[in-house]
Amino acid sequence: MTGPPATVPVPHDSAATARDAANARALARLTGARPVLETIAPAREVVPGMTARTILVSGPPMPWRDYTGGQRRAVIGAVRHEGLARDEGEADALLGDGTIEVRPSHDHATVGSLTGVCSASMPVVVVRDEASGRRAFCRMNEGADPASLTFGVWDSGVGSRLRHVCEVVSPALAEVLEHLGGLPLAPIVRRALAMGDDLHSRHRAAGALLRATLLDAVLELSRDRVAERHRHLAAYLRTADYLFLHLVMAAAKAAADSASGIPGSTLVTAMNLNEKEFGLRVSGLGDRWFTAPLPPVSTLRGRLHDGLTTDDLAYVGGESLITETVGLGGMAAAAAMPLQDHSAGSPPEMLRLTERMYRITLAEHPEYRIPALAHRGVPCGIDVLRVAETGIVPAVHLGATLRGGGHAGAVLFRPPLEPFRRAARSLAASPPTPSA
């Protein structure tokens, strides 16, 4: 169930044995997940701990005053979308004094794309891991327009697209999912990996498979006539390949949460960023964040839209890195040759990128396989000890954003090494008690 056994090169003392056992448990949960898309609903109805005055954001926690870029713009947009403030000044005051709380998504079983901003009325996809029973959530984007909260933009156009998605598209999708009795996601991930998707920066195949399945279901449930809301759903799906990103993010979050909190496990269970810092969590150390400042945007490599340079970029946060946590995205670069220009640069470099990742992971996923590596499973279960020992950091495929908000392209992001080292030292300082 967990693929080839972990072969951590450590002395076979009792601490190492206990760690291996802990990692085997964590891995079994990570790779044994059976994610099913259950429904889509307003965040306040389903996300644990969500209130009318909660705004979720991507990244490790940070005081409100430190949000100065795209996340700030998106949070203020969400506050205004919810009708909690008339203007930016009022929103800022309410956020500053804690009347409105900015909360890390991860503490609410939620992950967010880029800014990750989500407020009470916004629809989130609900994915349940049938193996563990855990649910996780991710906000559905307000459409294909790069002017969106996701990319750190708030204006009246964003507001009206948000309302359309909240009031029309999302209820129609919920109806279709109810008709289907839920949609198992692993089969789509498996097929998409053989069709050029990395499931982080590219979702062409998954998006097409999802779209065909949903449209077929719309036809089935339209016994009488095709409802107007279903036509709007069909229109949304026409340009919404990225929708599957939200599904796979929630699926990955449910799997990672089920693998977390296992004493002694050195498995990475979360990686994310806010505007300023990269953060990670490790299974054996529960909800504690290990953070470090983000590398300068000038160090990012990839492909930007015509005429842009890294000078035009700014970080706006991001938690789609949860896909790398389960072995997709940059970890599975070898599966996604169409992304070469956005990532390692050439087909041989894409293969090498994934091959290097096997040196810092504990297993090969038993189901998610890469045809270009002779059907080898994706490198799965990032081991914070191996990262610390080898100095190899996880490869991340990240969407790039403009300083002023908006989509700028896609890049290969390499997280700072230091938080992995710190987490490894923390684990060494508190070794688990060997179990019988």
Added chain:
Amino acid sequence: MTGPPATVPVPHDSAATARDAANARALARLTGARPVLETIAPAREVVPGMTARTILVSGPPMPWRDYTGGQRRAVIGAVRHEGLARDEGEADALLGDGTIEVRPSHDHATVGSLTGVCSASMPVVVVRDEASGRRAFCRMNEGADPASLTFGVWDSGVGSRLRHVCEVVSPALAEVLEHLGGLPLAPIVRRALAMGDDLHSRHRAAGALLRATLLDAVLELSRDRVAERHRHLAAYLRTADYLFLHLVMAAAKAAADSASGIPGSTLVTAMNLNEKEFGLRVSGLGDRWFTAPLPPVSTLRGRLHDGLTTDDLAYVGGESLITETVGLGGMAAAAAMPLQDHSAGSPPEMLRLTERMYRITLAEHPEYRIPALAHRGVPCGIDVLRVAETGIVPAVHLGATLRGGGHAGAVLFRPPLEPFRRAARSLAASPPTPSA
């Protein structure tokens, strides 16, 4: 428009110059094709020269008495489907005395999958090359069941599935295509090549893209309610990834026909097989077939269904090799890593297979590109001279069939070299007149 220039290693005499010019013309037509799926209609209404007593089959022409296997079974099935004979004996007599004519598809602007059998009432897809204005045709299969005329099976189940496709599915599809105003195929081919399809043995991506497009159109045109025939179309599409094969075959045939008949051109414009022989045509030699006996099935390599060996196989004809003629299928093996077990065996061998094909082709397709080869265009325009000189034959991805009919798996087929050599000698014997 035709990719890198042809660099035929020949002396620069006037004959060679004339040949280069002829090949450049042929290549421009082959790679400049803009195929659009126009409609689907009964063969008698659209296929040139089709009569109520014509049965089209795959392969170079052969006397009726020589058909002894799957093609014989399928032809007799078609005769009975058309109500032209009560039983096999009567059908055989009418076919033997020429009352019912067995005709090579290629002479009717048509190509057929495997047996290639098509009679008057059966629906064919109509693809028009907007660059040349030429139309070509391919029969639409009667569903996903491997018991089908395509695989050399005729029984009452095949008959009833055929009627369902003729009477319900095909008219519904025609209606959807009319609503769309035709469906350009090149964009789907281009995307599918970046999604693991070779467009001959594998159509997972193209099928998903096609299905989503057609279902979306069904929703659009269902202003009142969803018609029952459209529900049947949706059901057909659920298991019909291979449908795209018929579309790309017709598209390739239209392109190849537009490149044919150019005096002096050494470009291959058709490759096919009947039960006994492989055949090819060359642009400069028009409609003449160069044939040779098929290699023993024991020499085929690939992946057969559980428990089968090559002893269980028999040839039943096939013209899906028209996809290789335009640079897809086995020629584009490097694009289709998921097919490795059915083809060259491993990822590096898949890359090498396509790389070898550049040695026998005149161009790289300007639009159909292979991400795993750093976006190089597929090897396009098989040159009979280069095949003769190098001894390298085109790589073909072929469906394998059982002796008694039915689907057995997929294999890598290497045509006999000899007809290429003979065609090369014929061209040398009648060099074109150098033009001014």
